[in-house]
Amino acid sequence: MSLIVEKYGGTSVGSPERIQAVAKNIAESVAGGDRVVVVVSAMSGETNRLLGLADSVSAKPSARELDVLVSTGEQVTIALLSMALHSLGLGARSYTGGQVKILTDNVHSKARIIHIDSKKMMEDLDNNQVVVVAGFQGVDNENNITTLGRGGSDTTAVALAAALEADECRIYTDVDGVYTADPRVVPEARRLDRITFEEMLELSGAGAKVLQLRSVEFAGKYNVPLRVLSSFETGPGTLITYEESSMEQPLISGITANMDEAKITVRGVPDMPGIAYNIIGAVSEAHINVDMIVQNIGSDGLTDFTFTVAGVDLDKSVELLTPVVSNLKAQTVIGDTNLAKISVVGIGMRSHAGVATTMFQALAEKSINIQMISTSEIKISVTIDKEYAELAVRTLHKAFRLEHLTN
Amino acid sequence: MSLIVEKYGGTSVGSPERIQAVAKNIAESVAGGDRVVVVVSAMSGETNRLLGLADSVSAKPSARELDVLVSTGEQVTIALLSMALHSLGLGARSYTGGQVKILTDNVHSKARIIHIDSKKMMEDLDNNQVVVVAGFQGVDNENNITTLGRGGSDTTAVALAAALEADECRIYTDVDGVYTADPRVVPEARRLDRITFEEMLELSGAGAKVLQLRSVEFAGKYNVPLRVLSSFETGPGTLITYEESSMEQPLISGITANMDEAKITVRGVPDMPGIAYNIIGAVSEAHINVDMIVQNIGSDGLTDFTFTVAGVDLDKSVELLTPVVSNLKAQTVIGDTNLAKISVVGIGMRSHAGVATTMFQALAEKSINIQMISTSEIKISVTIDKEYAELAVRTLHKAFRLEHLTN
Numbered sequence: 001m002s003l004i005v006e007k008y009g010g011t012s013v014g015s016p017e018r019i020q021a022v023a024k025n026i027a028e029s030v031a032g033g034d035r036v037v038v039v040v041s042a043m044s045g046e047t048n049r050l051l052g053l054a055d056s057v058s059a060k061p062s063a064r065e066l067d068v069l070v071s072t073g074e075q076v077t078i079a080l081l082s083m084a085l086h087s088l089g090l091g092a093r094s095y096t097g098g099q100v101k102i103l104t105d106n107v108h109s110k111a112r113i114i115h116i117d118s119k120k121m122m123e124d125l126d127n128n129q130v131v132v133v134a135g136f137q138g139v140d141n142e143n144n145i146t147t148l149g150r151g152g153s154d155t156t157a158v159a160l161a162a163a164l165e166a167d168e169c170r171i172y173t174d175v176d177g178v179y180t181a182d183p184r185v186v187p188e189a190r191r192l193d194r195i196t197f198e199e200m201l202e203l204s205g206a207g208a209k210v211l212q213l214r215s216v217e218f219a220g221k222y223n224v225p226l227r228v229l230s231s232f233e234t235g236p237g238t239l240i241t242y243e244e245s246s247m248e249q250p251l252i253s254g255i256t257a258n259m260d261e262a263k264i265t266v267r268g269v270p271d272m273p274g275i276a277y278n279i280i281g282a283v284s285e286a287h288i289n290v291d292m293i294v295q296n297i298g299s300d301g302l303t304d305f306t307f308t309v310a311g312v313d314l315d316k317s318v319e320l321l322t323p324v325v326s327n328l329k330a331q332t333v334i335g336d337t338n339l340a341k342i343s344v345v346g347i348g349m350r351s352h353a354g355v356a357t358t359m360f361q362a363l364a365e366k367s368i369n370i371q372m373i374s375t376s377e378i379k380i381s382v383t384i385d386k387e388y389a390e391l392a393v394r395t396l397h398k399a400f401r402l403e404h405l406t407n
Numbered sequence: 408m409s410l411i412v413e414k415y416g417g418t419s420v421g422s423p424e425r426i427q428a429v430a431k432n433i434a435e436s437v438a439g440g441d442r443v444v445v446v447v448s449a450m451s452g453e454t455n456r457l458l459g460l461a462d463s464v465s466a467k468p469s470a471r472e473l474d475v476l477v478s479t480g481e482q483v484t485i486a487l488l489s490m491a492l493h494s495l496g497l498g499a500r501s502y503t504g505g506q507v508k509i510l511t512d513n514v515h516s517k518a519r520i521i522h523i524d525s526k527k528m529m530e531d532l533d534n535n536q537v538v539v540v541a542g543f544q545g546v547d548n549e550n551n552i553t554t555l556g557r558g559g560s561d562t563t564a565v566a567l568a569a570a571l572e573a574d575e576c577r578i579y580t581d582v583d584g585v586y587t588a589d590p591r592v593v594p595e596a597r598r599l600d601r602i603t604f605e606e607m608l609e610l611s612g613a614g615a616k617v618l619q620l621r622s623v624e625f626a627g628k629y630n631v632p633l634r635v636l637s638s639f640e641t642g643p644g645t646l647i648t649y650e651e652s653s654m655e656q657p658l659i660s661g662i663t664a665n666m667d668e669a670k671i672t673v674r675g676v677p678d679m680p681g682i683a684y685n686i687i688g689a690v691s692e693a694h695i696n697v698d699m700i701v702q703n704i705g706s707d708g709l710t711d712f713t714f715t716v717a718g719v720d721l722d723k724s725v726e727l728l729t730p731v732v733s734n735l736k737a738q739t740v741i742g743d744t745n746l747a748k749i750s751v752v753g754i755g756m757r758s759h760a761g762v763a764t765t766m767f768q769a770l771a772e773k774s775i776n777i778q779m780i781s782t783s784e785i786k787i788s789v790t791i792d793k794e795y796a797e798l799a800v801r802t803l804h805k806a807f808r809l810e811h812l813t814n
Contacts (some may be wrong), residue, residue, distance in 0.1 A: 338464055
């Protein structure tokens with residue numbers, strides 16, 4: 001008898017009919033002998049509807065109240081799914097993040113999970129109940145409602161799987177697995193049967209939308225086997241584990257394009273120790289994640305400092321940097337959203353030289369100019385002009401021959 | 408500096424614009440030096456939308472999950488109202504029923520408040536915050552979400568006013584006070600400046616929709632001065648207190664018609680002790696409120712037992728009575744919804760004879776047949792054929808000359 005955590009995203013629970021289909025899917029798991037904990041998102045469209053209401057009463061709604069507001073979205077789904085499960089004759093009990101209880105820090109809209117109390121859930125499972133938990137939400141130690149940020153339901157699912165020591169965490173979504181590239185951009189992209197945590201981490205960080213980065217981090221940290229599969233069709237999906245494939249590991253597992261990043265350049269900074277700390281510190285203290293960082297070699301004792309953040313954080317970052325620029329006696333700070341980050345990810349890269357060369361050559365042949373470069377053990381990312389993004393992904397998918405089962 | 412609890416119903420917070428208007432109203436109270444705790448309902452239409460979703464996934468949704476579902480309605484409103492208050496430069500913090508915390512028993516959808524912890528609210532008030540609380544909801548001692556039943560937000564407001572020892576509890580609604588009769592039925596109906604708790608209790612119990620019965624009970628029990636007023640126009644509204652008016656008390660304060668009751672008759676019950684206990688007990692154990700009870704004198708050792716319940720409880724009551732009827736060896740149980748309960752209420756009745764006579768005579772003159780009669784110290788209720796309800800109210804309003812300031 002396995003303990004499985006199943007997570008269904010907003011599209012999967014987007015209508016009463018879809019919720020009933022999800023209930024049937026869960027019933028099959030239960031019939032197969034599994035004990036099931038379910039994590040659900042808000043019905044698709046609901047979070048945006050709620051944010052629209054907030055916008056209509058306030059130009060700048062408070063983060064605490066936004067969390068109170070949007071957390072109702074998942075609460076509606078847990079109740080409806082529990083009712084649908086009852087209709088199929090299954091026992092089921094719903095819990096909000098606060099009820100479970102999923103304790104987080106107090107950073108509203110971007111809270112991090114500190115602890116989960118698994119006692120109540122284990123009792124329910126022992127009593128043959130399906131446990132239905134609201135994703136994306138928790139409470140801080142003063143019982144204020146917090147949310148984990150968009151996509152946080154994946155993180156909830158993995159955190160629950162870790163706390164309950166589940167045998168597998170299944171992320172049901174609108175795609176049937178992890179692909180070598182976005183199939184809408186590259187029609188010959190292939191679904192991967194398996195992928196390692198490290199690769200998935202790099203793919204998520206590089207813009208692959210299929211799983212939220214933090215959920216993969218969490219799964220890797222607690223070694224929770226994670227499976228991405230479709231809630232609309234049956235299939236094995238993609239399993240994400242520490243085990244590498246039994247076949248020879250392919251060189252590259254995927255190519256991604258992230259269109260949602262923005263570039264910030266601080267120009268004319270006097271070149272002296274502490275620049276990076278002063279600039280990046282100011283931004284990350286506001287809980288804004290910084291991605292690529294490049295510091296150019298200066299001339300005349302002045303240097304340019306460039307980094308990328310999520311597009312939504314651009315205005316706030318520039319605002320935060322304005323006093324810093326003045327303190328550092330730098331010239332100016334410039335924001336730019338006209339860029340795409342293209343990444344090539346693969347664990348095989350470790351033992352193969354020449355990946356960067358292949359990548360840069362392929363882009364050069366298409367006259368695509370590279371702005372910034374950043375590398376890790378198993379990833380190379382470059383930023384390019386946004387309008388070349390799809391061309392770059394298709395070109396690289398071909399250059400690394402990802403359409404073939406082994407490359 | 409007074410402490411005021413203000414309650415705004417669903418129509419008053421029915422749109423973002425209405426929520427902003429409510430925020431302005433609260434800002435005026437604060438500017439006048441009051442400390443304000445606000446209780447809000449779900450935006451009008453929202454509870455029905457949620458119940459519709461429940462119906463679409465389950466033929467018989469569980470009471471626990473219905474409470475999880477519908478309690479999101481008020482949670483949306485508290486967040487939006489707090490944001491709107493922030494926009495006006497006021498400090499404000501929202502709380503769900505569970506956060507405050509409003510402890511109830513565990514009777515889902517009809518829970519009763521056991522205790523309210525006022526500490527957090529007093530701290531917020533001391534810090535110049537407007538405290539915004541979700542009406543209608545609480546949690547049981549296992550932290551399950553409960554609701555108080557439709558209209559329960561009034562009860563929340565009064566219970567908070569009692570716990571906080573507030574100076575006044577103001578119920579803002581879509582009418583500007585308590586009337587001698589429903590003005591849609593009787594155009595010459597008058598707004599009452601003051602009314603006693605006892606009268607208001609009888610009026611609410613008799614079908615006047617302006618205040619929920621339990622909120623009036625609660626206010627009377629804890630002596631919370633209660634004021635009903637319009638959220639759409641300014642005016643003094645109607646004050647409900649223990650003090651009687653300084654003028655000579657009018658004989659009758661109001662006439663009501665309740666169209667939502669159903670009559671249940673158990674026919675041919677062997678006339679012996681314990682009938683009432685067996686019949687009424689079976690129904691009230693299921694937390695169904697019984698209103699009028701009439702037992703006719705039997706013939707041949709058989710008697711008919713008749714009582715009324717809320718229309719929504721009819722099917723369940725008949726179902727509950729089926730085994731009882733069989734146990735009692737009675738003939739049959741019959742449900743009937745074609746009736747209206749017409750009530751005449753007035754504290755002046757105590758010291759004046761002849762109210763019943765005037766009432767029965769006026770109805771007889773219009774050929775309106777009386778089915779059941781029940782009386783209290785300050786109320787006489789009769790049930791009649793539903794189609795005569797409006798005529799009966801207009802006839803009695805005239806018979807007691809309620810269009811005049813003193814009658």
